[in-house]
Amino acid sequence: MPVVLVANPKGGVGKSTLSTNVAGYFASLGHGVMLGDADRQQSSRLWLGLRPPEARPIRTWDISHDLIARPPRDVSHVVLDTPAGLHGWRFKDVMRLADKVLVPLQPSIFDIYATRAFLDEVAELKRASQLDIGIVGMRVDPRTIAADKLREFVSGLGLPVLAHLRDTQNYIHLAARGLTLFDVAPSRVEKDLQQWQPICEWLNA
Secondary structure: OOEEEEOOOOOOOOHHHHHHHHHHHHHHOOOOEEEEEOOOOOHHHHHHHHOOOOOOOEEEEOOOOOOOOOOOOOOOEEEEEOOOOOOHHHHHHHHHHOOEEEEEEOOOHHHHHHHHHHHHHHHOOOOHHHOEEEEEEEOOOOOOHHHHHHHHHHHOOOOOEEEEEOOOHHHHHHHOOOOOHHHOOHHHHHHHHHHHHHHHHHHHO
């Protein structure tokens, strides 16, 4: 059972957007999906509460603030959304569960430095070599200086940059209805689905 962890200690980088759409992608393939939310803000759990009954089912994984339990055995795919400031025992606890780690990163100097420290912490884990880690640029306008800085930063990481997702209202409008890119007609979100293609391939690898 693959467990995909979406993590970055910096707040507001798009973790919940990435988590919900990964869960939506797995659900679109017919998998039994569970979306866990270790963030005190419970954004992903709120999103699940908005999800219409006719949409493909995504189950809630109840996680206490003091303990990360192992996912139930009756699901095939798990996505775990994590809080800002993830560190210490809680960081190690969620990392023990993960098979793949998706790191959303926005093109700002503050996000870049926070992410650098986080990736260094990940590299120090005993099982770091077993983790499959991918970077996703969030709300990236490739024409900006900030985007150039982001490319410069990730080029030295030795990790794959899976995609650069554009800043679009599609994510906002869909999230407000408990939906993802994978729940609507592809023609409505064609450009975004094209950007997601390498992420989907990485998730299936």
